[in-house]
Amino acid sequence: MTQNLILIGFMGCGKSCLGTKLAKVFHMSFMDTDQMLTEEFGCSISEFFEKESEEKFRERETALLKHLEKNLKNTVLSTGGGMPLRTENAELLKKIGKVIYLKASEETTYERLKGDTTRPLLACENPKQRIHDLLQQRVPLYTKAAHVIVETDGKSFYELIREVEQIVKS
Numbered sequence: 273m274t275q276n277l278i279l280i281g282f283m284g285c286g287k288s289c290l291g292t293k294l295a296k297v298f299h300m301s302f303m304d305t306d307q308m309l310t311e312e313f314g315c316s317i318s319e320f321f322e323k324e325s326e327e328k329f330r331e332r333e334t335a336l337l338k339h340l341e342k343n344l345k346n347t348v349l350s351t352g353g354g355m356p357l358r359t360e361n362a363e364l365l366k367k368i369g370k371v372i373y374l375k376a377s378e379e380t381t382y383e384r385l386k387g388d389t390t391r392p393l394l395a396c397e398n399p400k401q402r403i404h405d406l407l408q409q410r411v412p413l414y415t416k417a418a419h420v421i422v423e424t425d426g427k428s429f430y431e432l433i434r435e436v437e438q439i440v441k442s
């Protein structure tokens with residue numbers, strides 16, 4: 273495949289899981305921005321948020337995208353859920369490849385994320401309310417940042433892969 277595929281969407285929407293499967297099916301490389309950043313930081317994202325700040329994390333996300341813009345080829349890229357929030361990042365993503373927004377409902381998102389301890393943004397008293405508030409704020413941004421939206425609720429990985437295949441062909 274000549275074009276990179278970029279997966280965006282809220283935490284827990286399946287970017288990394290689907291991304292690895294897509295890369296296998298399409299014979300592409302797979303990369304995950306969260307994974308690259310944790311390797312660079314030498315600590316988890318939660319630890320980075322604690323030691324530095326969310327703002328610093330966002331700066332590092334932008335720096336990483338600038339690097340990838342010049343270097344990424346034949347790759348499925350899974351991105352952190354906050355990546356498209358900065359306008360600059362949203363523009364960079366569109367330059368790097370075909371941006372697919374994996375959209376899950378609020379209910380599905382909560383079901384997948386309840387009990388999660390790895391996401392610093394959900395480490396609060398009421399994660400359900402937090403997910404609601406963040407989705408309210410972010411869905412318009414994900415929508416704007418994407419070339420295509422794929423609804424994921426109730427679909428198997430097989431169905432999602434077929435759907436992405438159609439998108440890539442069109």
Ligand code: S3P
Binds near residue numbers: 351353355390393
């Ligand atoms: C974030 C999502 C996380 C990670 C960080 C911030 C967000 O990635 O980048 O905790 O702002 O939504 P996942 O979407 O892979 O969980």
